[in-house]
Amino acid sequence: MAAINHPLGQRRHGIPIPASGGGRVGFGLAGAIILAAVGALAPVLSNSLATSRGFDLQASEAQETQLNGQISVLESDVASLTSLQRIERRAREIGLQPIDDPIYVTVSEPGPAPAKLPAEYLPRATASQPAPAPWWKPFVDWLP
Amino acid sequence: MAHYKAQGTRRVWLPAAVFGLFALAICGRLVQLQVFEHGNYAKQAEQELLGDDVIYARRGSILDRNGGVLATSVDTWDVYVNPRAWKDDAVALKASQDLAPFLKADPLEIRATVREAGQADARVMHDLSYDKGIELIKKGIPGVVTLANTSRVNPEGDVGASIVGFTGTDNTGRAGIEGAYNEALQGTAGRAVYERDTTGDPIPYGQHRTIEPKPGEDLVLTIDRYLQQLAEQRLAAAIKEHRAKGGSIIVMDPATGEILALATSPSLKFSTLQDDLSRNDPDALAILRNRAVTDLYEPGSVMKIVTAAAAIDAGVVGPDTTYVDTGEVYIENVRLTNWDYSTYGLQSMTGVLENSINTGAVFMQQKLGTKLFQSYLDRFGFGKATGVDLQGEATGIFRRPQDDGYSPVDVATQSFGQSISVTPIQLMQAVAAAINGGNLITPHLVKAHIKADGTRTDVAPQIVSRAISPQTSDTIRMMLGKVVGQDPDGWGRNPSKYTAGGKSGTANVPVWGSYNDETQIASFIGFAPLDDPRILVLVKLDQNADLMTGTQAAGPIFAHFADDALRYLSVKPEKTDAAVSR
Incomplete structure (x- = not known):
């Protein structure tokens, strides 16, 4: 085993460290280590972020699919609610009767405004909120 | 320092050769795999790595003319169960009990279905509602897999079912508009290709290519759902009242060829469709055809409208041209009589229509001659399909001189609606041409296409040709007004609120080459208002057991329907004194 010829076997040289300015070297080394660490962590963080975003994306796509499904169900509900049978049933419920012989009235004036939807079908009224005061208003009020 | 060169011996060369050959074989195999068979293996790897899903396009809706x-x-x-996940009895028991309320089924039955499926995934529910499916997914029952699907719903129930048609389980149209316009409604399916992980889920930020599906078009029909419902109700009542085997009420705008309502009986109904299809009975399956376009019949005296229009247009007679009816006419020694075996004496051509005199129709046909008369039949579209946008349209038949077995009696009887077979829709097309100014127009059911982006393309009325002159058309309309006007009080065949024109027909059904008085088709075709027709209505009752004539059975149905339909269409009444002006 001793016959192995080690080309650097006779003298070992350490890393040459300049004798003076040791503090600067220390900072440089630390900077390099930090840089290397950041360099090593960056892909990990990037991958982690990408994976996280990917799951968010999948969740958003699933939500989109779900919302589209709900839209189709709502459209179907609207179609059912506007069917002839349902309109007739509802008309009878609120006391309307089919007419046998309508009376036609010819008028020369413009007709009335279109009938409004019954209140139950209108969006619920929300209490009107006063407009927020501008940000500078308190300062003006504070002035004598 | 002395260097010794190694001597090649068998102990060295032999292993070296073996290793060398082995290395060569590996290299060769690598070249084979990576160069020559690269494509094949790359494809296999891609199939292993990539998921590929079809994204079904949303099928377009079918709307009536008012939306x-x-x-x-x-x-x-669609709900499936993976049988491998239910191998353990305890798991299967718990899972089936959790699943049962969603499917409204017995847990035992669910487990039996899964067992019967063997190794394959068992479908335990088709078309579970969307909301229930979401709840089921959230519940996370082991082994339960849900796959998205779409289902067709018909909010109006059975109204217009025979026109709309239906789709199969593969969402392909099978009948009616669903079948005829399947390509437009179905759209184009898309495709998603993505890298997947070991569980089959897409890898986030993996390779992902999507071909978006192209949604199907919405179709706006010419049908008015209210008029359709009215026609179906009136037809059902008439069939019951007159004990008929079936019938049709067709309503058309004669100017545009738009079909506003098309009721037939027997016909397809969504409420009984599953039962009808599951029965292996030809009579049950016959409901799949729309009889207004597929079934032929002899129109009877309604045909006199066409004969009169042809004769007047050719200038061989006028409305006041007279002839003497003797109650019979002989063609090649064959005696042809009037429908009621009466003799009407001196009659004008208008009188021929008013009294529905067969000999008068033969008189007009003979004035025209065989060739000219049959050329008018061609002009009115008989003997060929109208091109209506429903599947399985029959062309109709009438015998011509060059046909085998032709006799001059054929052309004479064609003048009053025998020896000629037509579809109801063909008759509508011909009579529309007679009263709309002379234009033969293609009847149609689709008014517009609406693409997914909201672009609407209206279907323009298609005029095929001119059958008669506008002047002849005006004359015919007035003559038909006099036919209806014989019933001054209204509702015999005359609407009580509107002026109208029309003609009845009572045709015996030919059975094995002869006519049987016990089986007849009673019909009435009419239009209103008289000067500017908004609707053309055909009422046809098949084999009415009470043997009432077209005037008696179908005429009043027309009169009532015309009053109600025109009122609905906001046409101002012409006969009422109730209109108040101010």
């Missing part, structure tokens, strides 16, 4: 929905699609779920 009422007749058919639309909703998202649903």
